[in-house]
Amino acid sequence: MHMALFRRKFTRAYSSALSKEEQLRFLNLLHRLLTTGYSIIDALHILSLNNQFYETANRISGALKNGKTIDEAFELTNFHPTIVSFLYFTKISGDIIENIEKCRNFFQQQLKYTKKFHHVIRYPLILITFFLILLFFIRGSVLPSFQEMFQGHLSSISSIHLTFHIIDFLTTFFMTIFLLSGIIVFMWKKFQHFLSVEEKIKFYQWLPIVRGLLTITNSFYFATHFSTLLKAGFSVKEILTNMKTQKKLPVISFYADIMIDELSNGVDLSYIIHQFPLLDKKLTVLFQSKTDYSSLQKDLSVYAEMLMEEIEYKMMKFLTLLQPVILVVIAILIIFMYASIMWPLFQLIKTI
Incomplete structure (x- = not known):
């Protein structure tokens, strides 16, 4: 009971979409993790440890696990259309690191x-x-x-x-x-x-x-x-x-x-x-x-x-x-x- 209430409060605290500056920082950190050898899911898990990106990283990770493509997952979390457009071509080419860069x-x-x-x-x-x-x-x-x-x-x-x-x-x-x-x-x-x-x-x-x-x-x-x-x-x-x-x-x-x-x-x-x-x-x-x-x-x-x-x-x-x-x-x-x-x-x- 208490755990559920805590989780609802915690989720509400991070329910707002990231600002453009925060989206850029999210991309920079994601790119850094991917270049060091993390998979996309593992990289998102690391990002979820940051309170600022907790909900965003978990929502993207959950969407990917449920069969969504990477551009669809980022679009669900209200990322800027410019970012989503690049990620659309990422899912086609398969080169996620270069495209995110x-x-x-x-x-x-x-x-x-x-x-x-x-x-x-x-x-x-x-x-x-x-x-x-x-x-x-x-x-x-x-x-x-x-x-x-x-x-x-x-x-x-x-x-x-x-x-x-x-x-x-x-x-x-x-x-x-x-x-x-x-x-x-x-x-x-x-x-x-x-x-x-x-x-x-x-x-x-x-x-x-x-x-x-x-x-x-x-x-x-x-x-x-x-x-x-x-x-x-x-x-x-x-x-x-x-x-x-x-x-x-x-x-x-x-x-x-x-x-x-x-x-x-x-x-x-x-x-x-x-x-x-x-x-x-x-x-x-x-x-x-x-x-x-x-x-x-x-x-x-x-x-x-x-x-x-x-x-x-x-x-x-x-x-x-x-x-x-x-x-x-x-x-x-x-x-x-x-x-x-x-x-x-x-x-x-x-x-x-």
């Missing part, structure tokens, strides 16, 4: 730049909020006082009216941007599930930054998993069939389905890849120049590593430029507001 490296990079983006954008957002409050204060309190003060001075009054119009434009502009952004994000989260993959791809093509990022990441996924399955001895058709079957990378699944159909009609794979807007055109060069699967596998593996570096470089460049650009724009607007308020005073001084 690739998975943790890519997931670590994702977390690193997501946190950095939040850190970079936080201060400018605070400044923009204070700037909007300042605009409302000037519009509602300062400028009406100026109107009363400069009544009868036509040049000063005209400057104040101009400032009114400018502030109205700026407040309307910023509020419209925030409102539209909020509506778009809300609508996307609510209705994206009703859109087909093809419709989503068309939508992504209208967003240059999103399109560029998705092109690199989808190319990375495609090259990594294609290389992994080639190394495991699968044929091109078998690889594409497995890519089509998985559900965590919908764009890759959609493209793989088209590739299978086109290949059955005798179309060259490099030509098919070239038609896809969210795959890097450099992939076509790799598939054109290689007929030997061994060399193609190595080239795709190296290409995936280069894409990882490119993602890191572009994210660093974007984040390095983002904050200064926003701060410069805010500084220009503040200087402009100061000049707009002071200009009527200068005109009044000239008339004295």
Whole structure:
């Protein structure tokens, strides 16, 4: 009786899903144990000795013992879709250590730049909020006082009216941007599930930054998993069939389905890849120049590593430029507001 109550309390204490940072730590520890020779079940048993991972490790271990595949077991414990997608190909290739290593490296990079983006954008957002409050204060309190003060001075009054119009434009502009952004994000989260993959791809093509990022990441996924399955001895058709079957990378699944159909009609794979807007055109060069699967596998593996570096470089460049650009724009607007308020005073001084 007491033991059952204790077990229920203990289980409830660990019922919440792991955070992204905890998931990364779990992967790192699991990879370390596997590389030292532990089986997956034994490694999970060792991890269950850590209070933080007790329930997660036991649930994964129990799912595996009940016949679930490794990706299904991790999905049951609410691991991130990126991790689950890598583990899907692990069960096919059988190389769990290499796939977990690739998975943790890519997931670590994702977390690193997501946190950095939040850190970079936080201060400018605070400044923009204070700037909007300042605009409302000037519009509602300062400028009406100026109107009363400069009544009868036509040049000063005209400057104040101009400032009114400018502030109205700026407040309307910023509020419209925030409102539209909020509506778009809300609508996307609510209705994206009703859109087909093809419709989503068309939508992504209208967003240059999103399109560029998705092109690199989808190319990375495609090259990594294609290389992994080639190394495991699968044929091109078998690889594409497995890519089509998985559900965590919908764009890759959609493209793989088209590739299978086109290949059955005798179309060259490099030509098919070239038609896809969210795959890097450099992939076509790799598939054109290689007929030997061994060399193609190595080239795709190296290409995936280069894409990882490119993602890191572009994210660093974007984040390095983002904050200064926003701060410069805010500084220009503040200087402009100061000049707009002071200009009527200068005109009044000239008339004295």
